Amino acid sequence: MQSLNGSVGLVGGQQGSVQQVVNYNNGQVGNFFTGGLQGGWSGGASASVSVGFIYDTQGQFNNSDFSGPFQNVSGSAPEGPGGSVSWASNGVKIVQGGVGVNLIPGPTGNYSYTLTSNPKPGGNVWTNLPSPLGVFDLAMYGLRKAGGC
Amino acid sequence: MEMTNLISFPAVALFCLACSCAILSAFFLWQQIGEINRKLPDNEQISYWGMHPVKMAKIKREYRRLYPFGKIDLLRRILQYAAFVFLVLLLIPLGLFK
Numbered sequence: 001m002q003s004l005n006g007s008v009g010l011v012g013g014q015q016g017s018v019q020q021v022v023n024y025n026n027g028q029v030g031n032f033f034t035g036g037l038q039g040g041w042s043g044g045a046s047a048s049v050s051v052g053f054i055y056d057t058q059g060q061f062n063n064s065d066f067s068g069p070f071q072n073v074s075g076s077a078p079e080g081p082g083g084s085v086s087w088a089s090n091g092v093k094i095v096q097g098g099v100g101v102n103l104i105p106g107p108t109g110n111y112s113y114t115l116t117s118n119p120k121p122g123g124n125v126w127t128n129l130p131s132p133l134g135v136f137d138l139a140m141y142g143l144r145k146a147g148g149c
Numbered sequence: 150m151e152m153t154n155l156i157s158f159p160a161v162a163l164f165c166l167a168c169s170c171a172i173l174s175a176f177f178l179w180q181q182i183g184e185i186n187r188k189l190p191d192n193e194q195i196s197y198w199g200m201h202p203v204k205m206a207k208i209k210r211e212y213r214r215l216y217p218f219g220k221i222d223l224l225r226r227i228l229q230y231a232a233f234v235f236l237v238l239l240l241i242p243l244g245l246f247k
Contacts (some may be wrong), residue, residue, distance in 0.1 A: 040164070041171040043200070071243060075171075075236045078178060080202030085235060087245050105182070105200040107229045109167045109236050113241075120221025 002133060003050045003096060012039045015112055019121060022137040023063050024144045030063035034070075036114030037133065043108050048082060048100025053134065058091030062093065063119045065092050072118060075109045077101055082108070082132035159166065160242040167235035169171045170228045177225035178208075 001022065016035045023030070045111055056065060069077035076082025080101075086094040102108065125141045128134050179197060185208065186194045195208060212222055240246065 041168045041175070042183070073239055073243065073245075075167075075233050075235055077233075078200050080173045080205065085240060085245060093245070101199070101201040103199060104175070104199065105205075106178050107171045107232055109171045109232050111164060112241065 001052055001094070001096070003051060003052070003098070005046075005048045005098075005100070006042075006148070007038060007042055007046050008045050009042050011041065012037070017024055019116075020128075020131070021063055021066055022125060022128060022133075022141070023061060024137070024141045025060055026062075026131045027125040027141050029124055030066065030119030031041075032116040033067055034114050036070075036072075038072075038112035040110035041108055042075070042104075042110055043100075043102025043106070044104035045104050046076075046100055046102045046108070047126070048076070048098050050082070050096040050098025052057045052084075052094055055093045055095075055124030056091055057068070057093065061092065062096060065090055067116050067118045070094075070114050072112045073096075073110070074112070074113060075107065076078055076103055077107050078102070085109050086114075087109070096142070103106075104135060107118045110115065157242050160239060163239040163242065164237050167232045170232035170235060174228035174232060175223050177221055177228065181208060181212055181221045181225060184219070185215060188215045212230060 001019050003017050003019040005015065005017040007013055016036050019032045019034060019100065021030045021032065054061060057145045070088045072084055072086040074084035080099045082100055083097045125138045129138060182195050182197055209222060212219060
């Protein structure tokens with residue numbers, strides 16, 4: 001998945017993001033909106049881009065499994081790199097890494113509770129080739145189909 | 150949302166430790182910027198607002214140049230890494246691995 005994220009707040013705050021999920025099981029692409037509340041130490045106002053992988057511990061992942069409430073723990077360094085781990089009660093878990101900018105210098109560390117929208121159709125791995133990770137996603141889909149991962 | 154996981158003592162303690170370390174690390178970063186600005190001319194001052202990778206690299210480079218035996222950057226990094234360790238440990242009482 002690829003994600004564009006933003007947040008406002010210092011000790012508490014709000015966050016929002018848009019995500020594109022490429023399902024390596026069936027090749028479907030879905031677009032999502034996520035929003036929620038956060039607590040911890042944030043960067044005042046921040047923006048970041050991230051990529052990551054989604055795991056479904058309770059069966060085969062469908063894009064609709066990405067919808068709903070998530071708990072998230074995230075952190076970032078002033079040097080730029082950051083990461084987050086998200087999980088839902090339906091067994092879906094997400095690990096992401098990315099890079100961002102902040103208004104207030106310093107590291108950040110947050111717990112947040114977010115809600116993700118239902119998927120908006122975004123085509124498939126073939127129509128998604130022009131995206132920045134399109135070739136990588138197609139390769140991963142092919143490997144999964146071939147039983148390589 | 151499982152509130153019992155959120156308000157468990159280990160989760161609250163680790164969360165507070167992570168936030169405290171992040172805040173202290175930020176304080177040391179602001180002190181670092183202040184120490185650098187003290188030795189830079191007015192037109193080369195580093196702003197306290199805004200942070201991105203290129204700016205952070207400049208802060209570290211200038212601090213190393215102006216204070217070769219300074220300890221503030223080391224203290225800042227130790228607290229920053231401690232914050233990340235506490236954030237990772239926080240995942241356990243929050244139930245990620247259940």
